[in-house]
Amino acid sequence: MRYFLSIIIFLFGSYLFVQDQGDELQSKIDFFNSKIKQTDKAERLILMDSLTRLTYRNPEYKYDSIVRQTIKLAIDLDSLSLAANQVKDLIDFYNNFLGKPEEGLKLFNTYIDKLKDGADYKSVGRIYLNAADSYYYTGNIDKSYDYYSITKDYALKAKDQQLYGLATMYTGYNQSETGKFAEASQSLKEASQIFTRLKDTSNSVAAKNSLAILYSKNAFYDEAEKVRNEAISLIGNTSRYITLSNLYYNASVDYDRKGDIEKQLVNIKAAFLANSKTNNAFLRKPYFLVQLIAAYCKNDSLVIAEKYFQDLNTLYLEKKSPELREKYLKAKSILSFTKGDYEEAVKYGNEFLNILINKKVYSIEEISLAEQFLASVYEVKGDTENYNKHLLKHYQLKDSISNIQNVKSLAYYQTLYETEKRDLEIERQKASISQLDFENKTKTQLLIFSSLGLLVLFGSIMVYRSFLSAKKREQTHQEFSQELIKTQEKDRIRIAKELHDSVGQQITLLKMKAQNTDQVVLSELAHNALEEVRSISRNLYPITLTKLGLTDSIEQLLLDLDEESDLFVSVEIDDVNTNFDRTESLNFYRFIQESVNNVLKHAKAKTLIVSINKQKDGIKVLIKDNGQGFEVKEMIKQNSLGLKTMAERISMLKGNLSIKSKPGKGTSLLVHIPVYK
Numbered sequence: 001m002r003y004f005l006s007i008i009i010f011l012f013g014s015y016l017f018v019q020d021q022g023d024e025l026q027s028k029i030d031f032f033n034s035k036i037k038q039t040d041k042a043e044r045l046i047l048m049d050s051l052t053r054l055t056y057r058n059p060e061y062k063y064d065s066i067v068r069q070t071i072k073l074a075i076d077l078d079s080l081s082l083a084a085n086q087v088k089d090l091i092d093f094y095n096n097f098l099g100k101p102e103e104g105l106k107l108f109n110t111y112i113d114k115l116k117d118g119a120d121y122k123s124v125g126r127i128y129l130n131a132a133d134s135y136y137y138t139g140n141i142d143k144s145y146d147y148y149s150i151t152k153d154y155a156l157k158a159k160d161q162q163l164y165g166l167a168t169m170y171t172g173y174n175q176s177e178t179g180k181f182a183e184a185s186q187s188l189k190e191a192s193q194i195f196t197r198l199k200d201t202s203n204s205v206a207a208k209n210s211l212a213i214l215y216s217k218n219a220f221y222d223e224a225e226k227v228r229n230e231a232i233s234l235i236g237n238t239s240r241y242i243t244l245s246n247l248y249y250n251a252s253v254d255y256d257r258k259g260d261i262e263k264q265l266v267n268i269k270a271a272f273l274a275n276s277k278t279n280n281a282f283l284r285k286p287y288f289l290v291q292l293i294a295a296y297c298k299n300d301s302l303v304i305a306e307k308y309f310q311d312l313n314t315l316y317l318e319k320k321s322p323e324l325r326e327k328y329l330k331a332k333s334i335l336s337f338t339k340g341d342y343e344e345a346v347k348y349g350n351e352f353l354n355i356l357i358n359k360k361v362y363s364i365e366e367i368s369l370a371e372q373f374l375a376s377v378y379e380v381k382g383d384t385e386n387y388n389k390h391l392l393k394h395y396q397l398k399d400s401i402s403n404i405q406n407v408k409s410l411a412y413y414q415t416l417y418e419t420e421k422r423d424l425e426i427e428r429q430k431a432s433i434s435q436l437d438f439e440n441k442t443k444t445q446l447l448i449f450s451s452l453g454l455l456v457l458f459g460s461i462m463v464y465r466s467f468l469s470a471k472k473r474e475q476t477h478q479e480f481s482q483e484l485i486k487t488q489e490k491d492r493i494r495i496a497k498e499l500h501d502s503v504g505q506q507i508t509l510l511k512m513k514a515q516n517t518d519q520v521v522l523s524e525l526a527h528n529a530l531e532e533v534r535s536i537s538r539n540l541y542p543i544t545l546t547k548l549g550l551t552d553s554i555e556q557l558l559l560d561l562d563e564e565s566d567l568f569v570s571v572e573i574d575d576v577n578t579n580f581d582r583t584e585s586l587n588f589y590r591f592i593q594e595s596v597n598n599v600l601k602h603a604k605a606k607t608l609i610v611s612i613n614k615q616k617d618g619i620k621v622l623i624k625d626n627g628q629g630f631e632v633k634e635m636i637k638q639n640s641l642g643l644k645t646m647a648e649r650i651s652m653l654k655g656n657l658s659i660k661s662k663p664g665k666g667t668s669l670l671v672h673i674p675v676y677k
Contacts (some may be wrong), residue, residue: 028054029061039382045073045082059092062091075114084115084123086408101137104130124498125154125163132170140375141174148174162203165194169207176214184214185365205231205243213250216423221254244283245274252291265295286315286327293331309335326355327412345377368397454565549577551583561596570605574614579675580653585648587649588673594622595669603627603667618655619672629661 038042048070055061067090067595087107116124132147142568147168155164188211208231215224228247234243248271254262272288275281289312295303308333316328327512329619333348353370354362360488375390411432483625511526544553551573562569580588590608599608605627613620635643643659650657655673 011613012252025054025061041077045070045077045079047071049086054087056089057097063093063552067093071111075111078118080115080118081123081250083111083122084119084127084596087111087115088123088126088130091127091134093136095133099137101134104134105138108134120164121154121158122160125151125158125160129163129167129170132167136174141178144174144453145171159192161198165200165203165207169210170196173206173210176217181214181218187213188214196354197506201234201238202240202243205234205240209236209247209250212247216254218259221258224254228644239276239277241277243426245271245278245288247271248274249291250287252295257293258289261295261298264291265299268292268295270305282315286312286324290327290331294334297334302338305335305338322355326352329355333373333424337380341378341379346381347373348455349374349377349456352594364397368394371397375481376388376423406625432516437650464567482490542586542593545585545589550589551575551577552578553589554612557589557593558596561608563599565600566607567600570609574612576612576614576619576620579614579619584653591646591649591671592621592623594642594649598642599623599627599667600626603629605666618672618674621669621673623669624666626666629663630667632659632661 010582029051032047032054036047036051039047040341048066048381052063052067052070053134054650055066057063067086071083071086071090074080074086091104091107094100094107108127112127112131115127128147128151131143131346135141135144135147146599148171150532151167152502153162155161155167157302157353166185169191172184172191174179175184175187188207192207192211196203208227212231215227223669228251232244232247235247248267252264252267252271255267256260268288272292274285292308293312294310296302301393312331316324329348329352333345333352335340336344336348342416349370353367353374356367370388371394375387375394378384378387378390397515421600507526513524514520514523514526542553542557544556548556555571555573558569558571561567576588577585596608596610599605603625605625607626609622609624611620611622647657650673653673655671658670659667660670661667
């Protein structure tokens, strides 16, 4: 099984963990359970999810049941990605920790239709990956192929290179086991490249190790050595001692097949040393001990071989399992033969051979080597009959292995040749298509650039004409606005004079007659009407401009505002009388007047600051209030006539107006009018 060793290591580690921390873990679980009973919906799901992580893959604490409840609640609350992750973990738990892939498939079939269209692509892809493993473990290789392919599709949708690499690597495992060696080689190479790009050292090493084993199966020992060395180099000084021991062990087996005793010994010693640094060295120690004993016996180092045999014998006596018995017999027969005890060598050698023949899953290569060993013993004993019998069986099996390897090698190279031939043809077609594409692109680009050139020229002309037209419209609009303001001012002056000279005189005469006839009420009404007419007249045309000048007129305007309203008015004005002619003075005064009137009518302010400063580069005006403010963009969209008129007056003075305001933050009007010397 693909994960057999990792299962044993995990279970052993879990046992130690529970022994040391079981009470503490149980108290945490009890705490979560009590909290879960007190909550519902989203909060309950969060707690359930935390509980699954706390009991992760631990059957003793009912991990299976907790996950199933979490999945159901997540689906009820439409948290499909969370549910998908829990389904993925539970299938993996059934596959690799309980050894029940059938249960994993049941879980998959129960939930996949509910999750595949609602959960994220990555989570659904992981579910299909684990379901493919379930089919693999149940022996349905074809179905596992299909599901690894579906996993790749989801990985591409999710842009998850690691998931794609895992599906590719596991596909390679399947291809290797079903004799599709060339395809397996391509898949494992692709997976290794993906993991190298991702800097996923663990999976990159796993892919290279599988590729090395694939090469060894087909007697491509040089290729296996090259890939294996790449994997060892990747591991470097890290603590991946289990993987390292596997790599060195496989290397020692290859050197044994090639008859290189020295390198066999070097690699098996390295494997033994790496295994001794793992947390569960005892699990695999017998494998390394047998190899060490055989290597030292071949190297005529009998004392060292016997020392390692004592270690193996101790392990066997502690636990007389069938697996350890097999290792014990193999080592004992080799050691007896090396010591010259041929009777014992025959006895243990025959028992070892019978175990190999009667195994459910047997290795022809191992049986062949066992037959060869017995032939060697009988030859030394002078037992020609048994020597010939076992030697014949050895050669028959060896020829069978050789033929199988030759067929596999031929199939490998043939498939590889066909693949490379196909790839070469595809490359040629791509090159031809690329050439045609290049020629078409050149023609298309020339046509496009010509068309674009004409469009740009035509567009430029249209834009320029549009610019001139817009500029002309703007100028016309500005001239119209300014002429309108001038006309308004003329009408205001005319009406102001008429009110003052005609209506004002009539009301004054009425007031005098009322006084002469002692009509007090009529006299008072006439007086109020006269003051109202004078006020309207002053607003229509500020007579103070003529009498006092621009600077004093503005001061008087603000002083009146301070006295007649609740506003606190702060004034700072430099003398600007000489900077404007009569018409400009009127426009400037009107701007100030309209600005402070707007504050009074709309701002709901408590304070008003008016600052008019004459500087080297021009006159700068600040009118600021602490009122309710407004959205400037919104006011512009509404086409505010007041703002337009104010802006036009400043434009007539060749100046710039900017408005800064926010709701609740007050308003500031900033004006800059250049002074031309």
